[in-house]
Amino acid sequence: MHESQTKSQFVAVASIAAELSAVMEVAKEISLAAANAKAIAFRAGEKAKGFQPITDFINDLAKETIALVNKINAHALQLYRLTVNEQRITEACKYFEKAAISARGAAYADSLTPLLLQAQVRKQSSRREFERHVVELLDQLGEVMHPARAARVIAANSRIEASQAGEYLQSLQAVAESVDHAAQIIHDKVHRCRSALSLIINSAL
Amino acid sequence: MKMTKIYEGSHQWIMFGRDPHKADKIIDTNQYLVRTGRRCLLIDPGGIELFAPMLAAVLHYAPVEEITDLFASHQDPDIISSLGLWDQALPKAKLHASALWEGFLRHYGCDSIEYVAIPDNGGVINLEGLELKIIPAHYLHSSANFHIYDPIAKVLFSGDVGAALEAPGAPMFVENFDTHVDKMRFFHQRWMPSNQAKRVWIDKVRSLDIQIMAPQHGRVFKGDDVKRFLDWFENLQVGIAV
Numbered sequence A: 001m002h003e004s005q006t007k008s009q010f011v012a013v014a015s016i017a018a019e020l021s022a023v024m025e026v027a028k029e030i031s032l033a034a035a036n037a038k039a040i041a042f043r044a045g046e047k048a049k050g051f052q053p054i055t056d057f058i059n060d061l062a063k064e065t066i067a068l069v070n071k072i073n074a075h076a077l078q079l080y081r082l083t084v085n086e087q088r089i090t091e092a093c094k095y096f097e098k099a100a101i102s103a104r105g106a107a108y109a110d111s112l113t114p115l116l117l118q119a120q121v122r123k124q125s126s127r128r129e130f131e132r133h134v135v136e137l138l139d140q141l142g143e144v145m146h147p148a149r150a151a152r153v154i155a156a157n158s159r160i161e162a163s164q165a166g167e168y169l170q171s172l173q174a175v176a177e178s179v180d181h182a183a184q185i186i187h188d189k190v191h192r193c194r195s196a197l198s199l200i201i202n203s204a205l
Numbered sequence B: 001m002k003m004t005k006i007y008e009g010s011h012q013w014i015m016f017g018r019d020p021h022k023a024d025k026i027i028d029t030n031q032y033l034v035r036t037g038r039r040c041l042l043i044d045p046g047g048i049e050l051f052a053p054m055l056a057a058v059l060h061y062a063p064v065e066e067i068t069d070l071f072a073s074h075q076d077p078d079i080i081s082s083l084g085l086w087d088q089a090l091p092k093a094k095l096h097a098s099a100l101w102e103g104f105l106r107h108y109g110c111d112s113i114e115y116v117a118i119p120d121n122g123g124v125i126n127l128e129g130l131e132l133k134i135i136p137a138h139y140l141h142s143s144a145n146f147h148i149y150d151p152i153a154k155v156l157f158s159g160d161v162g163a164a165l166e167a168p169g170a171p172m173f174v175e176n177f178d179t180h181v182d183k184m185r186f187f188h189q190r191w192m193p194s195n196q197a198k199r200v201w202i203d204k205v206r207s208l209d210i211q212i213m214a215p216q217h218g219r220v221f222k223g224d225d226v227k228r229f230l231d232w233f234e235n236l237q238v239g240i241a242v
Helices: A003-048 A051-102 A109-162 A166-204 B048-058 B083-089 B099-108 B177-191 B195-206 B224-234
Strands: B002-008 B012-017 B031-035 B040-043 B067-071 B094-098 B114-118 B123-127 B130-136 B146-150 B155-159 B212-215
Touching: A003 A051, A003 A109, A003 A166, A051 A109, A051 A166, A051 B048, A051 B083, A109 A166, B002 B212, B012 B048, B012 B212, B031 B048, B040 B048, B040 B123, B048 B083, B067 B123, B083 B099, B094 B099, B099 B114, B130 B195, B177 B224, B195 B224, B212 B224
Parallel strands: B040 B067, B067 B094, B094 B114, B155 B212
Antiparallel strands: B002 B012, B012 B031, B031 B040, B123 B130, B130 B146, B146 B155
């Protein structure tokens, strides 16, 4: 791993954590919108009968997203630790190689050879472990896309139901808009995370 | 890296310093190796930039697997910021350092090396029967600070006490104590915070039989220059910044 690669890897992993934190905020907003919609639907009674089960769906989706993001956050933290480990072993290899050059002619220069070989093996194994975690994280991020897509479908249904809610039309439409907007933001942010991760993997190949 | 044997008997003391490749703005440091039959103690191994030249220099005296112990007199980067690399190179080694600094020193990376925490009253490092005494030197300058005394070789590793700021390539030993004083005065007055700590240390060290006093910067004191240093230091007011 070159120095510039290490830096971009640190930045990418840190940016994923930042994007995930934003996703979490948006998911919490959706949860709030669901509670708000439930209250409106309750007040609207018969006029918003079709809207009531939708509010439960919205809430479930928000909860599912929050749970997934929590899981992914723990994984992203693990990825950061692996990046630190990889950077340390890469640095160590660099310094061991320098020492081996400087030690030429020293009585015990040969004792450095096994150390150098072991460090190179650890470096390769550390890279493989990092890549394995990136692939797993990409899959988990893909899972977050599902509730985000479902939320957009629910938002479309909500608009239809809202249109039959009489004087509650505007309030329920606002809920539908806010869910749709939030789902779009989650989709975009998760997409950015996936792109950043793919970049790390591709640059290492 | 210049390598100088400062004691040879049943075991060896080797001093490393005056690295010609050292960057200009980095302070020059002395590192020491105590070598017994099959074990080595590396004293104040140095900054991260010094790791490769130090490891290469040590290989003139011992194989990697026989570097079994490290000692850090205190927490400063010029003393031990190379720890993360030694940790990768010597996974079975022990680091002897103050209990007080453990949580701080681990920031440099200490996953494999065993951290042997030194209590405030010091202790002993045993290298195949050679008992090296860990002498407390708190507040000289660090709040948890230790020196090493070898009663067989009569060598005192004195950390920052006795340090001098020198031009690159300065000789390894003090040749004229009176002229050397100018290179030590400000360093000791500004870096050492406590006259009380200084007096306690001098009382302790005067009870030891010392032939060589080896600081972490500057030159090594031999014979009567050790006593001259203690007298000079006793009369010096330190902690001058306040």
